[in-house]
Amino acid sequence: MTLKIEQDWKDIVHRCFRCGYCKFTYDYSDFNCPSYKKFRFETYSTGGRLWLIYGLISGEISWSQDVANVLYACSTCGNCSENCRFDKFNDLLVDIIEAARAEAVEKGFCPEKQKALIERIETPEMYNPYGEQNSDNEDLKKEYDLPDKAKWVYFIGCTSNYRQRNLRDATLRFLKRANIDFTLIDEHCCCSPVMRTGQINSVKDFISFNIAQINNAGASKVITSCAGCYRTLKKDWLKYGADYDFQIYHTVELVKELLDEGKLKFQSEYNKIVTYHDPCHLGRHMDVYEVPREVYKQIPGIKLVEMKRNRENAWCCGAGGGVKIGYPEWSVEISKERLEEANTTGASVISSVCPFCRTNLSDANDKFNMNFEVIDLIEIIDKLDFEITDTKH
Amino acid sequence: MNEKNILKELEDIVGKDFASNRSGDLYIYSQDPGASIPRPADFVVMPNTPKEVQDIIKLANREKVPIVPMGGGLTLSGLVIPVKGGIVMDMKRMNKILEINELSRFALVEAGVTSGQLLAYLNENHPSLQPPIPDAPPSVTIAGNALIHGSGYLSQRFGDHGAMINGLEVVLPDGELYKLGSCAVSDYWFTRGPIPDFIGLFISSFGTLGVVTKLSIKLFPKPKMRDIVFGLCKDPKVLPELISNITFMDVAEDILLGIQDKPDWMKGYTFIIVYITGESEEELNNKTKILKKMYRNGKSRYMKVPKRIEEIFLEKPQFAAKAADFRKGGGFEYVGAFIPLQLIPEIIQIGTDISLKHGIVPTLGARLIGQGHAAMFFISYSFNRADPKDMKNAREALHDTNKAVLEIGGIPWKAELVGQQLILEKMDPNYKKLLKSIKNLLDPNGIMNPGNWEVK
Numbered sequence: 001m002t003l004k005i006e007q008d009w010k011d012i013v014h015r016c017f018r019c020g021y022c023k024f025t026y027d028y029s030d031f032n033c034p035s036y037k038k039f040r041f042e043t044y045s046t047g048g049r050l051w052l053i054y055g056l057i058s059g060e061i062s063w064s065q066d067v068a069n070v071l072y073a074c075s076t077c078g079n080c081s082e083n084c085r086f087d088k089f090n091d092l093l094v095d096i097i098e099a100a101r102a103e104a105v106e107k108g109f110c111p112e113k114q115k116a117l118i119e120r121i122e123t124p125e126m127y128n129p130y131g132e133q134n135s136d137n138e139d140l141k142k143e144y145d146l147p148d149k150a151k152w153v154y155f156i157g158c159t160s161n162y163r164q165r166n167l168r169d170a171t172l173r174f175l176k177r178a179n180i181d182f183t184l185i186d187e188h189c190c191c192s193p194v195m196r197t198g199q200i201n202s203v204k205d206f207i208s209f210n211i212a213q214i215n216n217a218g219a220s221k222v223i224t225s226c227a228g229c230y231r232t233l234k235k236d237w238l239k240y241g242a243d244y245d246f247q248i249y250h251t252v253e254l255v256k257e258l259l260d261e262g263k264l265k266f267q268s269e270y271n272k273i274v275t276y277h278d279p280c281h282l283g284r285h286m287d288v289y290e291v292p293r294e295v296y297k298q299i300p301g302i303k304l305v306e307m308k309r310n311r312e313n314a315w316c317c318g319a320g321g322g323v324k325i326g327y328p329e330w331s332v333e334i335s336k337e338r339l340e341e342a343n344t345t346g347a348s349v350i351s352s353v354c355p356f357c358r359t360n361l362s363d364a365n366d367k368f369n370m371n372f373e374v375i376d377l378i379e380i381i382d383k384l385d386f387e388i389t390d391t392k393h
Numbered sequence: 394m395n396e397k398n399i400l401k402e403l404e405d406i407v408g409k410d411f412a413s414n415r416s417g418d419l420y421i422y423s424q425d426p427g428a429s430i431p432r433p434a435d436f437v438v439m440p441n442t443p444k445e446v447q448d449i450i451k452l453a454n455r456e457k458v459p460i461v462p463m464g465g466g467l468t469l470s471g472l473v474i475p476v477k478g479g480i481v482m483d484m485k486r487m488n489k490i491l492e493i494n495e496l497s498r499f500a501l502v503e504a505g506v507t508s509g510q511l512l513a514y515l516n517e518n519h520p521s522l523q524p525p526i527p528d529a530p531p532s533v534t535i536a537g538n539a540l541i542h543g544s545g546y547l548s549q550r551f552g553d554h555g556a557m558i559n560g561l562e563v564v565l566p567d568g569e570l571y572k573l574g575s576c577a578v579s580d581y582w583f584t585r586g587p588i589p590d591f592i593g594l595f596i597s598s599f600g601t602l603g604v605v606t607k608l609s610i611k612l613f614p615k616p617k618m619r620d621i622v623f624g625l626c627k628d629p630k631v632l633p634e635l636i637s638n639i640t641f642m643d644v645a646e647d648i649l650l651g652i653q654d655k656p657d658w659m660k661g662y663t664f665i666i667v668y669i670t671g672e673s674e675e676e677l678n679n680k681t682k683i684l685k686k687m688y689r690n691g692k693s694r695y696m697k698v699p700k701r702i703e704e705i706f707l708e709k710p711q712f713a714a715k716a717a718d719f720r721k722g723g724g725f726e727y728v729g730a731f732i733p734l735q736l737i738p739e740i741i742q743i744g745t746d747i748s749l750k751h752g753i754v755p756t757l758g759a760r761l762i763g764q765g766h767a768a769m770f771f772i773s774y775s776f777n778r779a780d781p782k783d784m785k786n787a788r789e790a791l792h793d794t795n796k797a798v799l800e801i802g803g804i805p806w807k808a809e810l811v812g813q814q815l816i817l818e819k820m821d822p823n824y825k826k827l828l829k830s831i832k833n834l835l836d837p838n839g840i841m842n843p844g845n846w847e848v849k
C-alpha cells in the first residue's frame with residue numbers, strides 16, 4: 001500500500017496507539033529502530049513521532065525546530081512498518097513521517113544540512129544531491145560504445161555516478177559482457193533524497209524530465225544498481241502521478257533472470273565468506289529479500305552466512321532518510337553496529353546491492369578499522385569469469 | 394532554583410543527551426495512550442545507574458520538584474502522567490539483565506528491562522525457563538508490570554506478578570538506596586523473606602514512595618508443550634463453579650475469559666480459554682479430555698477453533714493492544730477489576746450495561762489469578778483519540794464502571810486518579826491513616842508522583 005500524496009493522511013495518524021512494537025525486531029531481542037536506540041526518549045520511536053505529528057495537526061503543540069528535528073532523526077528504514085501490528089495502516093508509517101517532513105519544509109523548519117540536498121539538486125548544471133557537475137553520461141556512452149536508443153536504460157543514480165564509480169563501472173561492464181542492449185541517458189536525480197526529506201516542490205518536474213529521457217531512448221526496460229533509485233522509480237514516481245510504460249529492474253533481478261534461464265554461467269570462483277546486508281529500500285520497502293541471496297548462492301566458492309538480523313529484521317545501514325547528511329556521526333555509528341553484527345558471522349566480506357549502503361558501511365569500516373571488505377554484489381560478479389550463452393537481450 | 398538551572402543539574406547527572414525540556418519530549422511524556430487528561434511535564438530524564446537515580450531524587454527533594462518514575466508507560470490509566478508537573482524519569486536506559494539463576498529460578502533485572510527483552514533472552518539462553526509477562530506489548534517493563542500488581546502469563550497457576558517479586562532495590566525520597574528481600578541479607582535475590590516484608594509497600598503504590606532500580610522476579614519451568622482448550626458458555630451463572638472446578642483439578646496453566654458483542658457470532662457467549670501444558674501429546678490429550686468433561690458437566694461445551702485463532706492466543710505476548718483500533722481511533726482503556734469468582738456473572742452484566750449505555754461495543758474478559766483466588770476482570774472501552782467527546786465518554790464509562798465494581802465488592806486495578814479517589818472513599822479509615830503516615834514518613838516533601846493515592 002502506498003500513501004497517495006493527496007490522501008488525507010491526517011485522518012490516519014491518530015490511530016497509532018504507541019504500543020512500541022515498532023521499536024523491536026520480530027522476536028523482541030533487540031531494539032531495531034536506529035532512532036529510538038540512539039536517542040531513547042519515547043519521542044524518537046515511530047509511535048512518538050506519530051503522536052508528535054498528531055499534536056501538530058490538532059494544535060496541541062506548535063512547530064519548532066526541535067520538533068522538526070525529531071521528525072528528521074529517522075532513517076526511514078521501515079522497521080516500524082514491518083513490526084507495527086496494526087495492519088490497517090502499518091504500511092503507511094514511513095509515508096506519514098515523510099509527509100510531515102514536507103509540512104516542516106513548508107513551515108520553514110527543514111534542518112539546514114538537509115536543505116543542501118534540494119539546493120544542489122535544483123542547481124542547474126548539477127541536478128544531483130552531491131553538488132557535482134551534472135554528467136550527461138555522453139562520455140560513458142562513448143567509452144562503452146553505447147547507442148542512442150536501446151531496449152534498456154541503465155539509470156545509474158547519483159551515488160553510483162558521483163561517489164561509487166567502481167560500482168557504476170562494474171555494472172556497465174556486466175551489462176556489456178552480458179550482451180544487454182542498453183544505453184545511458186542524461187539523467188537527473190531520481191529525487192529519492194528530497195522525497196525522503198520532504199523537499200518535494202520540484203519532484204514532479206524531475207520525474208517528468210527523467211521519464212522523457214527514458215522514452216526518448218526508446219527503452220522498454222530501466223535497470224538500476226541502486227536500491228534507492230529502484231524504490232523511487234518503481235514506487236514513488238507512481239505516488240507522484242507518473243505514467244510510464246517501461247519496466248523497472250534492479251541489476252540483481254536481471255542477473256537472477258539470466259541465471260534462471262541458463263543464459264549466465266559463472267566460470268570462476270569467489271572463495272570468501274560473505275554476509276549480505278539487506279538494503280532497506282530493496283528489502284522492507286520493496287519486499288525483495290531472496291533474489292540477491294539466490295544470486296550469491298550461485299556464485300561458485302561463496303559461503304553465504306546470515307547476520308542475526310536479516311531480511312525483514314535487518315538493521316539499517318543508517319544512510320537513508322537524510323540521516324547521512326543530517327547526522328553524519330550517528331549515521332556511521334549505525335553502520336558500525338551492522339559491521340559488529342557481521343563480525344559475529346565469521347564473514348570477511350559484507351556485501352549489498354546498494355551504493356548508499358556501500359558508502360556508509362565503507363565509511364564505518366574505515367573509521368572504526370573493522371577490516372571488512374565492503375563490496376557490492378555486482379562488483380563481485382565483475383571479478384568473475386562468466387559465460388553468456390544467448391543472443392542479445 | 395529556576396528551570397534552566399534544574400535542567401543543567403539534570404544534564405550534569407545523566408549527560409546532555411538524556412535530560413530534556415524540549416517541547417516535543419515534554420508533549421509525549423505529558424500523556425499516555427489511555428483516556429486520562431494530559432498534564433504537562435517540566436523535564437524528562439533518563440538515568441543509567443542507581444547512582445544517577447539517587448542524584449536526581451536528591452535534586453528533586455532539595456528543590457521540591459515532583460518526580461514521576463516511568464517504565465513502559467502503558468498502564469493506560471495515566472499513572473505516569475505528571476499530575477503536578479515536574480520530572481518524568483524514564484527508566485528504560487537501565488536495561489541490563491543482571492542475573493538468571495537457573496536453579497532457584499529468578500531473574501535479577503534493572504528497572505528498564507522490557508518484557509520482550511527478558512522473554513527473548515530466556516528463549517535464547519535459558520530455554521527451559523519462562524518469565525511472567527503481562528498481556529501487554531513487549532515494550533512494557535518487567536518491573537513496571539510487577540509493581541503495578543500486574544497479571545498475565547502464569548498468573549492462574551502462580552498468582553499475580555507482584556507476588557512473584559523476590560527482591561527490590563529502591564531509592565527513597567531521601568536519596569538513599571535500599572535493598573529489600575533476601576538481598577538485604579544474602580547475595581542471593583531468591584526470596585522475599587524471612588524478614589519483615591517491606592516489598593509490598595512498593596506494589597500498587599505507583600511510584601509514590603520511591604523509585605525501584607532493580608528487581609528480582611521469579612521464573613518458572615517452561616513445559617515442552619502448550620495448547621489451548623476452548624470452551625463456550627451461554628449462562629454466566631455457571632462460570633464461578635465451573636472455573637473453580639477447573640482450578641481445583643490443576644490442569645490449567647492459565648485461564649482467560651472473553652465476552653464481546655462483535656463479531657455478531659460472539660454475542661451472548663462467554664469464551665473460556667484454558668491453557669494446558671505437558672511433556673507429551675498424551676499428557677495434553679488427557680488434560681483435554683478432562684476439560685471437555687468439565688465443560689459438559691458445567692453446562693458449557695468444548696469448542697474447536699481454527700488454527701489461526703489458536704495461534705493468536707498462543708502468541709507471547711498476546712496482541713492485546715488491537716482494541717486500540719476498534720474505533721479507528723488509537724485508544725482504549727479498561728477497568729481491570731480484581732474480583733472474587735462469585736462476582737463474575739454480576740460483573741458481566743454490569744460491564745455490558747455500562748458499555749451499551751455509553752454506546753460502546755461490550756468488550757469484556759478476565760484472567761484468573763492464583764488458582765481461583767481471584768480474577769482480574771476487564772471491561773474495555775475503545776475510543777477515538779482525535780475526538781475529545783469520545784474520550785470524555787470513555788472516561789465517564791470508566792468512572793461508572795469503577796463505582797459499580799466497588800459497589801459489588803471488587804477493586805479496580807491500577808486505577809486512574811479518579812478511580813483511586815473512589816477506592817480511598819471506600820477504604821477503611823485506619824488503612825488510609827496508615828497510608829498517609831507511611832507516605833509522610835518516607836516522602837515528607839511529597840515529591841513522589843504526587844496526586845496519586847492522595848489521602849485528602
